[in-house]
Amino acid sequence: MSEEVAPGHVRVRLDLSYDGTDFSGWAKQAGGRRTVQGEIEDALRTVTRSGDTVYELTVAGRTDAGVHARGQVAHVDLPEDVWREHHQKLLKRLAGRLPRDVRVWALREAPSGFNARFSAVWRRYAYRVTDNPGGVDPLLRNHVLWHDWPLDVDAMNEAARGLLGEHDFAAYCKKREGATTIRTLQELSLVRGGDGIITATVRADAFCHNMVRSLIGALLFVGDGHRPPDWPAKVLAAGVRDSAVHVVRPHGLTLEEVGYPADELLAARSKEARNKRSLPSAGCC
Numbered sequence: 001m002s003e004e005v006a007p008g009h010v011r012v013r014l015d016l017s018y019d020g021t022d023f024s025g026w027a028k029q030a031g032g033r034r035t036v037q038g039e040i041e042d043a044l045r046t047v048t049r050s051g052d053t054v055y056e057l058t059v060a061g062r063t064d065a066g067v068h069a070r071g072q073v074a075h076v077d078l079p080e081d082v083w084r085e086h087h088q089k090l091l092k093r094l095a096g097r098l099p100r101d102v103r104v105w106a107l108r109e110a111p112s113g114f115n116a117r118f119s120a121v122w123r124r125y126a127y128r129v130t131d132n133p134g135g136v137d138p139l140l141r142n143h144v145l146w147h148d149w150p151l152d153v154d155a156m157n158e159a160a161r162g163l164l165g166e167h168d169f170a171a172y173c174k175k176r177e178g179a180t181t182i183r184t185l186q187e188l189s190l191v192r193g194g195d196g197i198i199t200a201t202v203r204a205d206a207f208c209h210n211m212v213r214s215l216i217g218a219l220l221f222v223g224d225g226h227r228p229p230d231w232p233a234k235v236l237a238a239g240v241r242d243s244a245v246h247v248v249r250p251h252g253l254t255l256e257e258v259g260y261p262a263d264e265l266l267a268a269r270s271k272e273a274r275n276k277r278s279l280p281s282a283g284c285c
Helices: 036-047 080-097 153-161 211-223 231-238 263-274
Strands: 009-018 068-079 102-109 122-130 165-168 182-192 198-204 253-259
Touching: 009 036, 009 080, 036 068, 036 080, 036 102, 068 080, 080 102, 122 211, 153 182, 153 211, 153 231, 182 211, 198 211, 211 231
Parallel strands: 068 253
Antiparallel strands: 009 068, 009 102, 122 198, 122 253, 165 182, 182 198
């Protein structure tokens, strides 16, 4: 995961989207499970006629099985001769080779210092849910969660405000050995559209595993009246998993956009993002 591109190679940025319904997540897995990374890497090898060469994609945010992406970003380092030979027709060739549930929309040489994962300054997700007593529109069933209790969006937004800022989100994350759970939650807000679908916008510098889906699970408990608006913040402050916080199903979640700094700041941001974070010793949680 370096900003240094190997001699004789070109770092290429890919902008892509996918319907996660039939994928076992982004990352390649043993056992032949179908993944987004696996499909794109296989397609790259095929359209560039690269045989058994391994082209390893680095992604801005790994998504779990069933999670979708509209604005995902990845990079891959290609040999200079491969890039020169194929870059003008590569996008169209990928469109012909990739399955219909994943698309690459743009391919371009990345600026110096770019790393799809570590250079990002924020990721923005949307989670969509409906409390329509009749259920979910069949055409949206793979992208919208049905919650069978009426939801108070104002109460959910009140609860969301207590979660903003830099905190240790251990209470809302699946712990991973050696990984920090300190994150800066920049935005968490919910809006009910004219179609009755509630869209939660969740933006942070980064997310730990299951963080978005756990936050939404807590807010749904507030929205349907099972918990008061101050409850999610109390769970956060406690710093431990609460059995009442449910990780909602993945299909309502979509990675909408990834933000990057100006080109001249990419390398510095990547270096900063690799530092293990800690909270100030006084105050905070």
